Amino acid sequence: MKGKNQRDLKEENTSTVLKLVKDNPGISRISVVRKTDLTPPTVSRIIGFLLEQGVVSETPGESSKVGRKPYYLKFNGNNFRVFAVEMSYTQVKFALIDFDGKIYHVETIETSTDISNKELLELIVKHYKKFADKFGRIFAVGISAPGRVDPKEGKIISIPNLKNLSNFSVYEVAKVVDKPVFVMNDANAEALAEMFFGYGRDVNDFLLVHIGFGIGGGIVLNRKLYNGNFGVSGEIGHISVDMDFGIECDCGNKGCIELYSSANAMLKAVQKQLKAENLTLDKLYELLKKKDKIALSIIQERSRMVGNVLVSVADILAPQRIIIAGPVVKISDFIIPQIKETLKKRSFYGFGENIEVVSSALKENTGLIGAMSVVLNEFLEHPYEFIAQK
Ligand SMILES: [Zn+2]
Structure with a gap:
């Protein structure tokens, strides 16, 4: 066990004040003192620092009859x-986004599954330079990627299907662009996006389930992302539903839930039964709306399988909310009721009926806002350190 020195305390108190101001635009200094229980001189020193760095601003309010004029504080997200x-299996998306979640520009590049470390580095650096030339000032870089990612080591360890990419260190990017660079698994980054800008804003504990090419998860406990160890956390997609006779997974396990219930697996199953070709999620949605019996029964069964896995996760974590994200949100009207029913039926004494299950609020931008949120999260947790290394 380690104690806390002055520096840690300074960082922690600055972070507390900063988060409070960010979540309560228009808050006064006196309210910050009351809500944090910090002394007025400490709050004054911290706010002085944040004002000096342009992180917050303070504007005078209406003057009251007695006493001093109140001043109102606001987080300057648009300054950063x-x-x-946002990396995925077949493309990389680049965007300029501020700390308020405002998106200024997006570019999408199709990539090959043969992409190597060197090619990825060159691609990121090339676009960084292009964006910097066009828009000027960039504060930091945030990267999200599928697969196994170690945020503490700043490494993309491996991505299934991208065999030439391994142990990609984001510090290689940092060396060239001379800015802080952070990386995180895509589902974890999306959980942060929901915590700051979506349906995770008003709860302390929630679980994000990304259903797309695979299935991933992000766990937020007491408003902090749980990062796990070994570059692994929230890997719901690789919980086995049939460990003896199940389909073999790339991960070495058998019967992983994502092989049955990812968006791709569901599309394939319906396509096979209907003998259809090129089925997309939009087309599947139309079929489900028309109450196509085959499509409905497959989607319901596969959603209940996800529900069953979530029962185990919920029994352990008992989150207040489960947020479904990823391409599958297009058909979430047909998935969520099955998950809810399974949670109600099979969770410990039925407590699962109290868990809200909702579809992501951020739609197709969750991934990019997630990549930005990796930086925002780091900034809010360690503002002092962040500004010092800039
Ligand atoms: Zn697996």
Whole structure:
């Protein structure tokens, strides 16, 4: 066990004040003192620092009859623009997004599954330079990627299907662009996006389930993302539903839930039964709306399978909310009721009926806002350190 020195305390108190101001635009200094229980001189020193760095601003309010004029504080999210990089299996998206979640520009590049470390580095650097030339000031870089990612080590360890990419260190990017660079698994980054800008804003504990090419998860406990160890956390997609006779997974396990209930697996199953070709989620949605019996029964069964896995996760974590994200949100009207019913039926003494299950609020931008939120999260947790290394 380690104690806390002055520096840690300074960082922690600055972070507390900063988060409070961010979540309560228009808050006064005196309310900050009351809500944090910090002394007025400490609050004054912290706010002085944040004002000096342009992180917050303070504007005078209506003058009251007696005493001093109140001053109102606000987080200056628009002063901080992040170069966000969202990697997926077949493309990389680049965007300029500020700490308020405002998106200024997006570019999408199709990539090959043969992409190597060197090619990825060159691609990111090239676009960073292009964005910096066009928009000027960039504060930091945030990267999200599928697969196994170690945020503490700043490494993309491996991505299924991208065999030439391994142990990609984001510090290589930092060396060239000379800005802080952070990386995180995509589902974890999306959980942060929901915590700051979506349906995770008003709860302390929630679980994000990304259903797309695979299935991923992000766990937020007491308003902090749970990062796990070994570059692994929230890997719901690789919980086995049939460990003896199940389909073999890339991960080495058998019967992983994502092989049955990812958006791709569901599309394939319906396509096979209907002998249809090129089925998309939009087309599947139309079929489900028309109450196509085959499509409905497959989607319901596969959603209940996800529900069953979530029962185990919920029994352990008992989150207040489960947020479904990823491409599958297009058909979430047909998935969520099955998950809810399963949670109600099979969770410990039925407590699962109290868990809200909702579809992501951020729609197709969750991934990019997630990549930016990796930086925002780091900034809010360690504002002092962040500003010092800039
Ligand atoms: Zn697996």
